[in-house]
Amino acid sequence: MVKMKAIRISISSIVGGGICVAASDGQAVHREIYKVISSGERAEISFFGVTRMTTAFLNAAVGQLYGEFDEETLKKHLAPPVDFEEWHLRRLKMVVDRAKAYFSDRKRIEEIFDSIKHDDDD
């Protein structure tokens, strides 16, 4: 089995500092992670130097990945985070769990709408 290369994604380097509070900065981090996953590599997210971090930032950086890839793909292409403090992981876990629930619910709602639409078409 060929081991995938892990590409380090340093949040504070992308954002340009440790204050990771803006959703727009989260988008910049998301773009980098997305690129790595799309190219078949493994993204290793580093929290080095991150001093402040909002869920709005993490939702944009990581949460939306669960609407773009299935969970198995993300498990395969996201390495365990590195350079973290306990609070980084707590918040990340909260956002990831919320994202999984949000997108599974959204899929369920879309399925309901689809079935209603099909009923109307019939």
Add this chain to the structure above:
Amino acid sequence: MQGPIPKGRADLSDRLMIDICAYEIRADMRGFDALARLHTELARFSDEKIGIDCQRLGWIDAQLGACLLTIVNLSRALGNDIQIFNIAPRIQSILQKNKTLLGSRADVHGTTIPITQFDRDDEVKFSDFTRSRLMRREMPRMSDGLRGKFFEGIDELFANSALWSNSPIPVFAGGQYFPRLDRLSFILSDGGQGIQGSLAAAGRQFKAPEDAIDWAMEMNNSARQGDIPGGLGLGILKDFVTMNGGCLLVCSHSGYWEARNGHVTKHRISGIYPGTAVSLEINTSDTKSYHMQSSINPHEIW
């Protein structure tokens, strides 16, 4: 003009005078009712010279200067020119210290977080501001866990306002430390569409504005639709305040919601507050550990 409010001399004024019909304005339901009534009065006029008459006012919680500036700046956006009249010297001094009123007054005790305006995309500037103000030696010595939770709470608050308020004027934020009471108050006020308005824009209707606030304060509830999930910020803040023994209150248009000592109450106020104000008051002597007992395995995140 979005700066502090100038003071005028009543005996020289030919302005249209609007009375603040309150003897005191505190961060509670009555206080927000008085502020909302002031806004309702001011919103009737455009391109006028208006004086706000504070003759009856004997007290205002300093941090509510953020709300006054929201109300005054929305009126200024209608072309009105606003001045304050008949203000008691003690209140004038408090409101000058925190930059609500024009005129310099030194904050000798260093307990004021001056009312400062931020644009919606000023998240990083806001974080820098709060850090620099709260790291001053006059500010409370909070445990690292508490300080972290406080910063987390106000960052979430700002992010929430930036995402949802749709405010035509800047957001105003500031606070006050009360050393004898071990309390730190912080407030954020926007002049936007309100919580009920942003939920309605996302297709979620509530009969009462206070019910809309109550729904938004629950963890995982969000108006968010589309590709980015949401719904954590306000819930985090509510859980933190409950653990800390502090107080969180939200006034949004005519809805009022408060969590104090773990007890939630909601009310309707008679006026309409122009947007949303969120006030966070924490107990700074809290020594609880805010670390969860079980640590998270980094191999089980995804």
